Amino acid sequence: ETGVTQSPTHLIKTRGQQVTLRCSSQSGHNTVSWYQQALGQGPQFIFQYYREEENGRGNFPPRFSGLQFPNYSSELNVNALELDDSALYLCAFSRDRGYEQYFGPGTRLTVT
Amino acid sequence: AQRVTQPEKLLSVFKGAPVELKCNYSYSGSPELFWYVQYSRQRLQLLLRHISRESIKGFTADLNKGETSFHLKKPFAQEEDSAMYYCALSHPGSYGKLTFGQGTILTVHP
Numbered sequence: 381e382t383g384v385t386q387s388p389t390h391l392i393k394t395r396g397q398q399v400t401l402r403c404s405s406q407s408g409h410n411t412v413s414w415y416q417q418a419l420g421q422g423p424q425f426i427f428q429y430y431r432e433e434e435n436g437r438g439n440f441p442p443r444f445s446g447l448q449f450p451n452y453s454s455e456l457n458v459n460a461l462e463l464d465d466s467a468l469y470l471c472a473f474s475r476d477r478g479y480e481q482y483f484g485p486g487t488r489l490t491v492t
Numbered sequence: 493a494q495r496v497t498q499p500e501k502l503l504s505v506f507k508g509a510p511v512e513l514k515c516n517y518s519y520s521g522s523p524e525l526f527w528y529v530q531y532s533r534q535r536l537q538l539l540l541r542h543i544s545r546e547s548i549k550g551f552t553a554d555l556n557k558g559e560t561s562f563h564l565k566k567p568f569a570q571e572e573d574s575a576m577y578y579c580a581l582s583h584p585g586s587y588g589k590l591t592f593g594q595g596t597i598l599t600v601h602p
Binding site: 384411412413415420421422423424425428435436438470472474477478479480481482483484485 | 526536582590
């Protein structure tokens with residue numbers, strides 16, 4: 381078990397605001413990917429960080445940004461929130477960009 | 493652009509019946525394909541990967557490049573197989589950058 385945690389569990393924001401979501405793992409895995417999962421849809425890849433550098437990005441605007449820290453934990457920041465940003469945000473850790481990904485429980489973001 | 497299609501949102505079978513969850517993909521080249529599963533109140537987890545050609549929990553999946561399909565099969569479904577199943581694709585070597593299908597909810601009735 382890799383102990384992937386995400387915080388907060390839920391949050392509600394207003395359109396135009398900014399939000400920061402956090403993700404960490406006890407495993408020491410150095411690669412983290414973020415996904416957005418809208419209701420009734422599969423997860424959609426936002427970006428990946430490997431050893432603190434962005435290592436690929438999906439079709440998301442620049443107002444979605446991220447960080448990875450030396451301990452491999454990560455943040456997802458979203459600026460100028462829009463109603464369509466309401467979704468479950470998942471992070472997943474892996475070792476050295478490997479195929480075995482370990483997902484967190486997700487953060488449910490609601491934008492009103 | 494790469495895409496994964498799971499044509500069935502819901503699939504219901506009885507215990508002991510065979511089950512097949514369909515997955516079709518579009519990709520120019522040879523992708524890596526995966527099945528992920530999410531049981532009730534649990535996290536998304538990897539079920540199997542096409543390269544490994546393993547049988548996990550009795551499930552198998554064969555990559556058919558001609559039909560661009562990667563269907564998940566099990567000969568005898570069990571109630572504990574009830575879950576959401578996602579088919580996913582990545583570029584070879586870009587494992588963390590998955591393209592997921594919309595998912596199929598499998599319900600196995602007693």
